Amino acid sequence: xxxxxxxxxxxxxKCPKSFEYKYIKKIHEAFFSIESYMGTSVHEILRWAYEQxxxxxxxQIDDINNQYKHFWDKGSLWKVKVIKxxxxxxxxxxxxxxxxxxxxxxxxxxxxxxxxxxxxxxxxLLDNDIKYKGIIDRVSKTQDKVIRIIDFKTGKVSHPLETLxxxxxxxxxxxxxxxxxxxxxxxxxxxxxxxxxxxxREDTKxxxxxxxxxxxxxxxxxxxxxxPSILCMWCGYNNICENPHDSVKKVVExxxxxxxxxxxxxxxxxxxxxxxxxxxxxxxxxxxxxxPECKYTRKEW
Ligand code: SF4
Numbered sequence: 371x372x373x374x375x376x377x378x379x380x381x382x383x384k385c386p387k388s389f390e391y392k393y394i395k396k397i398h399e400a401f402f403s404i405e406s407y408m409g410t411s412v413h414e415i416l417r418w419a420y421e422q423x424x425x426x427x428x429x430q431i432d433d434i435n436n437q438y439k440h441f442w443d444k445g446s447l448w449k450v451k452v453i454k455x456x457x458x459x460x461x462x463x464x465x466x467x468x469x470x471x472x473x474x475x476x477x478x479x480x481x482x483x484x485x486x487x488x489x490x491x492x493x494x495l496l497d498n499d500i501k502y503k504g505i506i507d508r509v510s511k512t513q514d515k516v517i518r519i520i521d522f523k524t525g526k527v528s529h530p531l532e533t534l535x536x537x538x539x540x541x542x543x544x545x546x547x548x549x550x551x552x553x554x555x556x557x558x559x560x561x562x563x564x565x566x567x568x569x570x571r572e573d574t575k576x577x578x579x580x581x582x583x584x585x586x587x588x589x590x591x592x593x594x595x596x597x598p599s600i601l602c603m604w605c606g607y608n609n610i611c612e613n614p615h616d617s618v619k620k621v622v623e624x625x626x627x628x629x630x631x632x633x634x635x636x637x638x639x640x641x642x643x644x645x646x647x648x649x650x651x652x653x654x655x656x657x658x659x660x661x662p663e664c665k666y667t668r669k670e671w
Pocket of ligand 1: 598599605
């Protein structure tokens with residue numbers, strides 16, 4: 371590997387086998403979980419919304435909703451899998467919309483900070499031969515001139531200092547010659563709260579050593595063992611893994627795992643229902659068979 375990231379280190383810790391599939395053998399996952407699809411959609415809309423703010427374009431909640439619907443429908447939903455049997459694609463669509471609506475009304479409208487970076491890719495040298503890279507959701511400057519490194523979270527949130535994610539991003543930000551005052555923040559969209567902690571330049575030394583230690587452990591590994599757990603249900607390699615958790619073996623079929631883009635074309639991207647050709651006042655159109663509960667329509671197949 372040329373360069374390591376926080377995601378790669380976390381993947382290795384969760385299951386060395388899935389790390390090998392993804393980062394060494396570079397195999398594409400057979401599916402994405404609906405949770406990650408929803409998270410990516412929400413992130414994309416937040417990036418877009420803050421970009422509009424940078425351009426002094428004032429947004430209304432309808433703009434956010436429309437952009438989210440547009441992004442959701444044009445994504446690779448056909449590769450998405452719903453793992454929890456009591457949930458549908460529509461439930462996750464609604465959940466994402468709710469998270470965005472709440473964030474917009476609670477934080478975005480009142481946010482006077484300036485965006486310095488949005489979805490910002492970086493790479494730094496940790497040691498002579500170890501490169502480290504990442505993508506920071508947002509770096510802002512508050513009205514008190516404090517630099518804040520922000521990660522938007524749509525799932526479970528820990529403390530910003532509990533993992534190396536935000537502290538490792540701080541290594542890069544400090545390298546940009548910023549003042550010594552930085553804050554690390556998780557925007558917890560689900561629990562509707564911000565978890566913010568100060569971070570000092572002197573703390574970066576320890577973070578760098580920890581990262582080097584973690585990466586050296588990976589570099590010295592030659593056998594990547596499978597680590598089966600209930601998380602195997604969410605693993606995009608569970609179709610090729612020789613030793614997945616028993617829960618994977620029990621699932622014979624999942625109605626939300628589409629085998630091809632053609633098959634996906636027949637499924638409603640909002641609720642997972644069946645799309646049908648229908649006739650209206652203005653001629654033929656494609657609509658969801660779950661109407662009136664689901665009002666998804668489009669002009670043609
Ligand atoms: S199915 Fe489970 S054990 Fe196999 S690679 Fe994925 S996470 Fe690891």
